[in-house]
Amino acid sequence: MNIQYHEELKIFKLDTKNTSYVIGVVDEEEFVGHIYYGKKLDEFQVGYLMRTEEAPFVPSKNNRDRTSFYDCFPVEYTGHGVGDFRDSSISVKTKAGHSAVCLTLKSYEIYAGKKKLQGLPATFGEEADCSTLELTLWDKVLNLEVMLSYTAYRELDAIIRSVKVKNCGQESLVLTKIMSMCLDMDQDGYDMITMHGSWARERHVQRKAVGLGKQSVGSVRGESSHQEHPFLALLDDKATQESGNVYGFHFVYSGNFLAQVEVSQFDSLRMMMGIHPTDFAWNLQAGSEFQAPEVVMVYSSEGIGQMSRTYHDLYRNHLIRGSYKDKKRPILINNWEATYFEFDTDKLLNIAREASGLGIEMLVMDDGWFGNRFDDNRALGDWFVNEEKLKGGLKYLVDEVNKLGMKFGIWFEPEMISPDSELYRAHPDWAIAIDGRTPSLCRGQYVLDLTRKEVVDYTFESLRKILTSANIEYVKWDMNRQLTDIGGAFTNADSVGEFYHRYMLGVYELQERLITEFPNLLLENCSGGGARFDPGMLYYSPQIWCSDDTDAIERLAIQEGTAMIYPLSTMGAHVSDCPNHTVGRNTPFETRGHVALAGTFGYELDVTKIPEEDRTMIPEQVSMYHKYNDLVRTGDYYRIASYHENHFYDCYQVVSKDKTECLITFVQVLNRPNYKNRRILIKGLNPEFRYQLEGSELVLKGSTLMHAGIMVEKLWGDFRSKLLYLKVVQ
Numbered sequence: 148m149n150i151q152y153h154e155e156l157k158i159f160k161l162d163t164k165n166t167s168y169v170i171g172v173v174d175e176e177e178f179v180g181h182i183y184y185g186k187k188l189d190e191f192q193v194g195y196l197m198r199t200e201e202a203p204f205v206p207s208k209n210n211r212d213r214t215s216f217y218d219c220f221p222v223e224y225t226g227h228g229v230g231d232f233r234d235s236s237i238s239v240k241t242k243a244g245h246s247a248v249c250l251t252l253k254s255y256e257i258y259a260g261k262k263k264l265q266g267l268p269a270t271f272g273e274e275a276d277c278s279t280l281e282l283t284l285w286d287k288v289l290n291l292e293v294m295l296s297y298t299a300y301r302e303l304d305a306i307i308r309s310v311k312v313k314n315c316g317q318e319s320l321v322l323t324k325i326m327s328m329c330l331d332m333d334q335d336g337y338d339m340i341t342m343h344g345s346w347a348r349e350r351h352v353q354r355k356a357v358g359l360g361k362q363s364v365g366s367v368r369g370e371s372s373h374q375e376h377p378f379l380a381l382l383d384d385k386a387t388q389e390s391g392n393v394y395g396f397h398f399v400y401s402g403n404f405l406a407q408v409e410v411s412q413f414d415s416l417r418m419m420m421g422i423h424p425t426d427f428a429w430n431l432q433a434g435s436e437f438q439a440p441e442v443v444m445v446y447s448s449e450g451i452g453q454m455s456r457t458y459h460d461l462y463r464n465h466l467i468r469g470s471y472k473d474k475k476r477p478i479l480i481n482n483w484e485a486t487y488f489e490f491d492t493d494k495l496l497n498i499a500r501e502a503s504g505l506g507i508e509m510l511v512m513d514d515g516w517f518g519n520r521f522d523d524n525r526a527l528g529d530w531f532v533n534e535e536k537l538k539g540g541l542k543y544l545v546d547e548v549n550k551l552g553m554k555f556g557i558w559f560e561p562e563m564i565s566p567d568s569e570l571y572r573a574h575p576d577w578a579i580a581i582d583g584r585t586p587s588l589c590r591g592q593y594v595l596d597l598t599r600k601e602v603v604d605y606t607f608e609s610l611r612k613i614l615t616s617a618n619i620e621y622v623k624w625d626m627n628r629q630l631t632d633i634g635g636a637f638t639n640a641d642s643v644g645e646f647y648h649r650y651m652l653g654v655y656e657l658q659e660r661l662i663t664e665f666p667n668l669l670l671e672n673c674s675g676g677g678a679r680f681d682p683g684m685l686y687y688s689p690q691i692w693c694s695d696d697t698d699a700i701e702r703l704a705i706q707e708g709t710a711m712i713y714p715l716s717t718m719g720a721h722v723s724d725c726p727n728h729t730v731g732r733n734t735p736f737e738t739r740g741h742v743a744l745a746g747t748f749g750y751e752l753d754v755t756k757i758p759e760e761d762r763t764m765i766p767e768q769v770s771m772y773h774k775y776n777d778l779v780r781t782g783d784y785y786r787i788a789s790y791h792e793n794h795f796y797d798c799y800q801v802v803s804k805d806k807t808e809c810l811i812t813f814v815q816v817l818n819r820p821n822y823k824n825r826r827i828l829i830k831g832l833n834p835e836f837r838y839q840l841e842g843s844e845l846v847l848k849g850s851t852l853m854h855a856g857i858m859v860e861k862l863w864g865d866f867r868s869k870l871l872y873l874k875v876v877q
């Protein structure tokens with residue numbers, strides 16, 4: 148077992164391949180404290196590291212039951228309102244109005260494997276993969292149990308944490324805050340990495356020094372959001388892609404979140420992550436439980452790159468499910484940027500005919516095929532075919548596409564309802580709204596109240612009906628607005644604080660039902676581009692549309708941030724037409740192809756209308772995809788240079804697990820006068836293997852390629868790119 152308890156020392160030690168996480172129990176009260184998280188330790192005798200010292204200003208000794216102890220002690224999970232004045236992990240409201248919680252150890256259990264989280268997305272693992280420690284803490288006065296769960300993977304440097312609360316008392320209480328993890332560390336000159344953005348500009352990486360006080364990212368939009376990402380990394384201020392300590396924290400959840408770092412007066416650092424406490428209040432009846440979502444913690448002593456690769460391996464093998472998990476995805480062509488709402492059967496078939504001849508494997512019909520959806524002001528919720536556009540019906544179209552040897556995919560936005568829709572006229576109370584207040588419109592639409600079973604059932608039935616009416620093999624599940632005006636016909640003063648989380652449970656239930664009933668369906672999540680690109684959604688769909696920005700240059704920073712935590716196989720990336728519809732930029736078709744190859748790969752253009760010289764490049768791009776996708780999907784990702792940082796060029800590579808091949812993508816964003824070819828140091832090769840650079844006679848040892856590098860020829864013009872492929876020779 149890679150988790151052990153030392154009875155005498157009262158120390159729990161959790162080991163992964165290269166890391167240890169150590170927890171100690173102190174005092175007669177049995178406070179549970181944090182001792183160590185870092186490089187692997189061989190022994191248990193590290194209790195001396197436990198900070199039980201009292202604050203320097205405390206005049207008397209043996210003062211443990213006073214705030215001096217609580218406010219210094221590095222806890223595994225904090226109570227509230229009893230003397231630790233740093234931010235708390237949990238708080239409650241009792242019938243008498245009290246909020247205090249004081250937690251000590253009640254019991255523990257260690258077992259092989261990992262349990263499912265009821266109703267929530269979660270990483271998984273068999274007995275051979277991981278072990279779990281469950282520490283049950285309790286507040287003796289409230290008779291409230293707080294079960295901290297830690298799963299340590301054997302071969303991956305990942306520890307998964309979650310929290311479950313059970314009210315064992317006689318009285319109901321309200322849970323007003325519940326973080327999924329808390330980690331108290333010594334403040335040691337850390338930087339923090341977070342991701343920020345906007346629509347069409349998601350997950351731009353920000354790195355800055357951790358300062359005194361609190362700093363955080365979060366969302367109260369009802370989705371993980373375009374603006375801030377449920378991820379935070381703490382790293383040595385000198386850490387690079389290859390060196391230094393890095394601690395990553397990633398929330399497996401798609402709704403409101405908070406990730407917060409707090410540096411206290413005693414130079415300690417508290418990291419917390421969980422559901423955002425704003426507007427959260429969960430009723431815990433006597434005997435009932437609440438399960439909070441999980442956080443994936445990854446520690447790397449070898450820089451940011453190693454953290455990325457651990458997340459990639461964990462998500463590829465222990466989060467993503469379904470029949471496409473380990474499979475190459477069909478190259479798709481999506482008609483959104485090609486036609487927007489103006490399409491009909493003939494137009495789509497013309498695109499499909501041309502596309503199939505070029506080697507494209509699936510047609511995806513985007514928004515606009517249902518109800519009277521002629522623009523984005525109407526018809527969401529009316530999931531029946533618009534026969535004015537789709538003459539002959541959906542099955543006819545799908546059959547014709549299938550006859551071309553192509554698969555067919557379809558777009559839905561199941562969580563929404565337009566005020567101008569048959570659904571709204573029949574069920575106005577199904578939209579989220581506060582009685583007496585006109586809810587804010589966003590993109591002309593409201594959100595369905597998925598906290599209600601009948602709404603979830605209706606939505607599922609609508610999807611099921613369409614999906615069984617023709618041979619539909621792919622669904623793009625979109626979600627194009629944030630949640631506001633939280634209320635609804637069945638929401639009252641007691642339940643409104645449960646709304647955001649219950650909404651997410653409704654979404655998760657819908658997607659679980661969908662992939663259970665249609666196990667061979669390829670599901671791609673999307674949210675106005677990448678507003679819900681998070682590990683929660685990855686549990687249901689193996690890929691997510693990365694951003695509505697398809698410009699190859701804008702995509703560099705978006706895909707860099709995304710690939711820092713997510714495997715390339717999950718990033719929806721397409722080649723689109725120019726001038727780009729979001730930024731008006733013209734880039735070479737070749738560059739657009741190279742950048743999209745780092746993701747799922749597909750097209751988002753009217754292939755009957757693009758310039759001939761672009762169209763003739765498609766078969767070549769298609770064969771590049773087939774040649775490189777196994778490597779891109781399954782290999783180890785290394786970042787060499789970041790355009791986001793250097794403002795001139797971008798470079799990343801993927802090395803196969805057996806280190807026999809390596810693909811390097813180089814994008815020269817801006818050309819410069821008076822500089823020559825660029826030297827690139829390759830990473831992650833086997834130093835002893837000999838590699839040949841495709842298209843050249845050059846055969847070099849891995850060590851030479853890594854230490855001395857290769858030369859990338861200067862390219863003429865801006866926005867130019869080049870792929871370099873290394874393969875082992877005997």
Ligand code: GLA
Pocket residue numbers: 483513514523558625627673674675676692694695
């Ligand atoms: C969102 C998606 C786009 C497209 C439109 C359709 O913006 O991200 O890809 O599907 O909706 O309305």
